[in-house]
Amino acid sequence: MDKRVVITGMGIYSCIGENKEQVLRSLYEGRSGIGIDPKRKEFGYRSMLTGLLRLPELKGRLDRRQRLCLSEQGQYAYVATEEALLQAGMDRDYLASHETGILFGNDSCAEATVIGVDIIREKRNTAMVGSGNIFQSMNSTVTMNLSTIFNLRGINFTVSGACASGAHAIGIAFLLIKQGLQERVICGGAEEVNLYSVGNFDALSAFSMREDAPEKASRPFDKHRDGLVPSGGAATVILESYESAVARGAEILGEVIGYGFSSNGEHISVPNVVGPAASLRRAIENAGVSVNEIGYVNAHATSTPVGDLNEAKAIAEVFGSSRPYVASTKSFTGHEMWMAGASEVVYSMLMMRNGFIAPNLNFEEPDEASALLNIPSRRVDAGFDMFLSNSFGFGGTNSTLIVKEFKG
Amino acid sequence: MTKEEIITKVNQVLAEEFELDQALFLPDALLKETLGMDSLDLVDVVVLIDQNFGVTLNGSDFIEVKTFADFYQLLDTKING
Numbered sequence: 001m002d003k004r005v006v007i008t009g010m011g012i013y014s015c016i017g018e019n020k021e022q023v024l025r026s027l028y029e030g031r032s033g034i035g036i037d038p039k040r041k042e043f044g045y046r047s048m049l050t051g052l053l054r055l056p057e058l059k060g061r062l063d064r065r066q067r068l069c070l071s072e073q074g075q076y077a078y079v080a081t082e083e084a085l086l087q088a089g090m091d092r093d094y095l096a097s098h099e100t101g102i103l104f105g106n107d108s109c110a111e112a113t114v115i116g117v118d119i120i121r122e123k124r125n126t127a128m129v130g131s132g133n134i135f136q137s138m139n140s141t142v143t144m145n146l147s148t149i150f151n152l153r154g155i156n157f158t159v160s161g162a163c164a165s166g167a168h169a170i171g172i173a174f175l176l177i178k179q180g181l182q183e184r185v186i187c188g189g190a191e192e193v194n195l196y197s198v199g200n201f202d203a204l205s206a207f208s209m210r211e212d213a214p215e216k217a218s219r220p221f222d223k224h225r226d227g228l229v230p231s232g233g234a235a236t237v238i239l240e241s242y243e244s245a246v247a248r249g250a251e252i253l254g255e256v257i258g259y260g261f262s263s264n265g266e267h268i269s270v271p272n273v274v275g276p277a278a279s280l281r282r283a284i285e286n287a288g289v290s291v292n293e294i295g296y297v298n299a300h301a302t303s304t305p306v307g308d309l310n311e312a313k314a315i316a317e318v319f320g321s322s323r324p325y326v327a328s329t330k331s332f333t334g335h336e337m338w339m340a341g342a343s344e345v346v347y348s349m350l351m352m353r354n355g356f357i358a359p360n361l362n363f364e365e366p367d368e369a370s371a372l373l374n375i376p377s378r379r380v381d382a383g384f385d386m387f388l389s390n391s392f393g394f395g396g397t398n399s400t401l402i403v404k405e406f407k408g
Numbered sequence: 409m410t411k412e413e414i415i416t417k418v419n420q421v422l423a424e425e426f427e428l429d430q431a432l433f434l435p436d437a438l439l440k441e442t443l444g445m446d447s448l449d450l451v452d453v454v455v456l457i458d459q460n461f462g463v464t465l466n467g468s469d470f471i472e473v474k475t476f477a478d479f480y481q482l483l484d485t486k487i488n489g
Contacts, residue, residue, distance in 0.1 A: 063427075064425070064426065064427055065448070065449075068452070123458075125464065127451055127454050127455065127464075127466070128454075128455055128458060129455075130451060130452050130455045131448035131449065131451040131452050132452075
């Protein structure tokens with residue numbers, strides 16, 4: 001018999017806050033985390049726009065070996081995971097004696113790779129790269145590091161599904177727990193934010209050029225959007241079987257009830273409508289709910305012309321006459337890429353638990369497709385008890401999660 | 409660079425890297441045990457020595473190194489011949 005899958009901990013480290021409390025305030029007050037990094041222009045970027053966040057101070061929290069092996073996104077993921085475990089009430093002793101897995105979304109390790117290769121090229125001696133670089137530059141950097149730091153003994157691997165990575169990680173963890181193969185899984189997504197991380201993405205002219213008004217640059221669904229703003233950080237969600245949570249006496253924050261996925265099977269970067277719509281339908285069917293029960297859709301919408309257009313069409317097609325609030329928190333954060341699917345579950349959970357819907361910032365004029373949706377340009381001070389979160393990525397990978405308030 | 413200068417500098421470098429008190433670095437103390445070194449840390453010591461003394465060690469150089477005194481002697485030989 002399928003197990004119920006609940007959320008018992010969340011952590012976040014993003015450009016709109018370094019913990020849940022700060023992020024909640026930003027969402028409530030409509031504070032954007034986007035700015036400019038002049039170094040990007042000097043380096044050759046077309047756009048200087050980026051989510052702005054600082055590296056956490058980990059000296060004193062992690063030993064030398066642990067710090068040496070942690071990539072930038074691994075540092076964010078460590079902080080977010082500490083916060084999530086604290087909320088879940090899982091300390092090191094508990095993790096050491098209760099099999100717990102880890103699945104994180106990550107799809108690049110550009111900075112560590114570039115730095116390591118540059119050293120070898122210059123020194124002509126691989127030893128000069130030091131011992132930590134290999135553990136920072138593998139795609140599984142987050143899961144390999146966190147599993148050793150937290151002594152995890154369950155499932156342990158990284159999900160690389162482009163900008164849907166974080167959502168797929170949660171989706172797979174959901175399935176594993178539902179089937180009884182794992183009792184608890186630490187899952188999430190992480191994304192590096194450095195000079196080397198997205199230069200080749202900037203090359204595709206995919207980024208907004210509104211450098212004179214950074215907070216206005218990310219404008220999902222708005223008719224005058226001109227591209228996404230790259231961003232990152234990390235988000236952690238602790239998924240657990242209902243039985244495990246109850247046995248521990250843990251506070252249950254929400255319940256994951258559906259996971260949908262699909263592949264467009266067409267263009268490598270241009271999304272379509274059919275693929276996302278299939279992912280939405282599969283998640284709704286998997287959850288066993290009707291579209292009328294979903295009060296809020298956290299859209300993937302990144303502020304690109306074609307992506308937002310086709311997602312709006314897919315949402316309108318699937319939801320029909322039911323018109324839930326639809327908003328993209330990327331209007332606050334920019335596109336957190338590998339992290340986005342996990343962070344947007346955290347953002348949506350914070351809103352659901354605090355009875356409001358953050359506005360879709362900068363939504364001033366709809367286009368033909370977004371006009372079909374119920375997109376709030378101001379904060380909605382009304383609660384909802386079920387949400388759907390979309391994450392789509394290059395290669396046409398699509399992911400949809402459905403989460404509801406826990407009602408016993 | 410005199411051997412005393414080498415000892416002073418390498419103790420500073422190791423103390424900073426391994427986040428330990430230099431008072432632990434006695435000539436007869438065991439190097440790997442005192443620093444808590446494993447095979448990965450050996451790679452980092454090679455990098456540190458290259459960066460700070462301009463000489464490149466390799467794994468086989470450490471075969472005879474047991475104590476700090478052995479390590480100081482190795483460096484003196486590599487640096488001063």
